Each structure stands twice: as C-alpha cells, then as structure tokens.
Amino acid sequence: MKTIRTQALEAEHHATLTPGEDERFSGYGVMGLPFSSGYVLAMRRFPVTSVGPGYTSVWLRRPSGSWTIYADAAPEVSCARYFSAALNEAVQCDVRVDWTGDTSFTVSIGRDVDLTWTVELESTPVTAAMSAVMTALPNKILSNKALLKTMGSAAGPMLSAGRLGLTGSVPNKQGFRAKPRRIWFISRSTVTLGGEDLGRPQPLPVQSRLGDFWIPQRGIFVIGASSFDRFDPAEHLPATARRTP
Template identity: 50%
Template structure:
C-alpha cells in the first residue's frame, strides 16, 4: 500500500511545484479525475500548482443531470481547463475555487454559491499496484500514445471504473498525454450542488466522456500528476465565459 498520504503529496505539490521538461503546454499537480452521483451529476477537480502558460489554478468540472457541462476555475478560461475543453461546455465561469485538506485523506472542495463537496480517499491493492507500475515506467513510455492507450485500458478494469484514457484529443482539438504516478480511490463522497444533495456516488447508465477524455465511473484521485498538450493547434469555438462569485 502507499506509505504516504494524499495530503502529503498535495502539500509537496504546493510547496515545490515542478513542471516536466519540454516545449509543450504542461501542467503538474493533483486531481480527482471524476466521480458520478445517483442524481446524474458528475464532478471532477483539478489543482495544477504548476503551469507553463500562466499561474497555477484550481478548477471544478460539473456536469448537471441534463448533460450540461460547466467548468469553474480561479484563472481565466484561456489559462485553465477551458482552454482545452471549452468547446464541450455550456459555460466557463471564473470563480473562487478552494480545496482544503481536512485530514491525511480528506479533502473539502468549495465553489461559493454552487458547490460544497467532501471526499474521503483510500488506497487499495489495485491502486498500489498501478502506482508502482507507473513509477517504474521509463519516461519514453509516457511519450508514446500507443502505450498510454494500453495503460488506460489496463487501469479501467483494475479500478472497476469503466473506460479510461491517458492520451488522445480534447474537445478543442488539441492532443493530450497524462502521467499519473500515484493513484487512490474515493472511499466516500458527499456533495451539495446548487443547494441540493447530489445523492450517492453511483456509475452513470452511460459513461460520460469529453472527446477522448473519459470520466471514470468510480471516483479516482491522482497525485504526482503531469499532463501535457503536444499539439496546440487553434482551438474550436469555446463556451461563453462569465465571472461568478469570488467571495
């Protein structure tokens, strides 16, 4: 099992943010890749403390039951997740997004007026094995979309999380490669969204994806994570941006 806690890896990312080498657009930090709820909501969280294109940022991805996606971020859309996913969104909102560690494996995430979300993370034999394999892989493997595709196909069945992709295209047309070196599962999660209970974590009838990025059917958290976008072709038309609550 993983000897250090998710909180420890998060603190290390905050105090010593480090970008991977290269000329692509790059980000590093930790993330909750996604988790679906019984009401049909889907949530995801990104904390990239290091960015090659601007300041680090927090972001929450929210899919409401009618299928509309919104990304809330504390950085402008052109410097955060909407730069790559905006074409699939109903809107991008600049808002205060906070992630507070309340324990070694407990994280509370807030978007004022929108979201109160608590997470409890756990290590399992599958996550420990995947973390060990990921750290043992040479850097050259992480540059191969073919091999990353194979690893994504391995992760899904091991974690019982549905289809997962570590490489491919995002909605705005750029290519991506992800390198998660530490993996945990969500053991428990509760959220209040738009003032209402989101229900229990539960797989969707049909797994959600944004182009080649698949949202897992169970909560998957990753740390020591890098993502790069080797292709930075002009993006497709993105969702309208607005400023939300910043208090």
C-alpha cells in the same frame, strides 16, 4: 509511510514541469466522480503550468448532460483552454481545496454557485500496485502515446472504472496525454450544490466523456501531470469557443 495529504501537499509545494515544448501541467485532482442524481464532478489542482499561473478548477456535469468548468484562472489559461467547445459555460471564480485530514479534503465554491464537496480517499492493493509501477516509469516512456493507450485500456477494467482514456483528443482538438503517477480510490464523498444534496457516488447508466477523455465510473484521485499539443490557431479551437447542448 507518507499520508495522502502529505504526498498531495508535496506535489503542490514542490511541483515542477516535465521537459518538453508542449503545454504542460503538474499537480493532482479527481479524474471524475458520478453521483446517483446524475451529476458528475471532477477537480484539478495544478500549482504549475506552462501556459499561465497555477489554478484550481471544478468540472460539473448536470443530469441534462451540460458541462460547466469553474476555475480561479481565466479560461484561456485553465481547463477551458482545452474543453470549452463542449461546455455550456466557463466561469472564473474562487475555488478552494482544503485538506481536512490525512485522507480527506473539501472543495468549495462560494457566492452564487454554493458548492461544497467532501472527499475521503483510500489505498487498495490494486491502486498501490499501479502507483508503484507508474512512479517507476521515466517521463519519456510515460509520454508515449501507444503506451498510454494500452495503459488506459488495461486500467479501466482493473480499477472497475469503465473506459479510461489517457491519450487522445480534447473537444478543442488538441491532443492530450494524461500521466498519472500515484492513484487512490474515493471511498466516500458528499456534495451539496445550492443547498441540494447530489446523492451518493454511483456509476452512470451511460459513461460520460469530453472528447476522448472518459470520466471514470468510480472516483479516482491522481497525483501526476498532463500535457497537450501546443496551441495552433490553424488547427485548434480557442478557449472562447462555446456550444450549448
């Protein structure tokens, strides 16, 4: 059986985009992980996209509720393209993901950010069963908004993750479709930011979200794809849109 690291690296080195005219991304990431300190982190590693070069990003929510996205590509071609209207800041900087074992990796951002995030993953009967079902679904079916809405409603309670939104609208007003293929739980994780320990993984008193994308109340690692409505300047906000919470 292939290890999680092998599957993730195969998804990285052999990533392909699904057919379509929308804006598409393929790779892996942490959907989200809340900590006892009130911080929330997420990670995306998309080696291929239809809007620009591949990139890695870290989403960081502070206890105040303000969000920052750090990415090693410009905001216009990375996650801020869709979420910047809800961000306090979008920062372009080096972001590294290093696999340290068959089920573990470290995410790091140097310089002024000084973030080190360690993650350990595990498979359970629930994640294995869900992965088997989602891997078998054709892309056309997995792109159906009604199906994704039903899947998200069912998966949240099954995974004890609170609400999950696999389709809806992002803060910059494009519609999104999250298409997970394989999932695992995060079994252990630690984070330091500027030398400060951010505590242990723990659900938030109030679940956080960005638009219709709900941040899971427990750590979930996913290999899969995402797509967004094609940018229309008459309907959607540009990546430079900002508001300060």
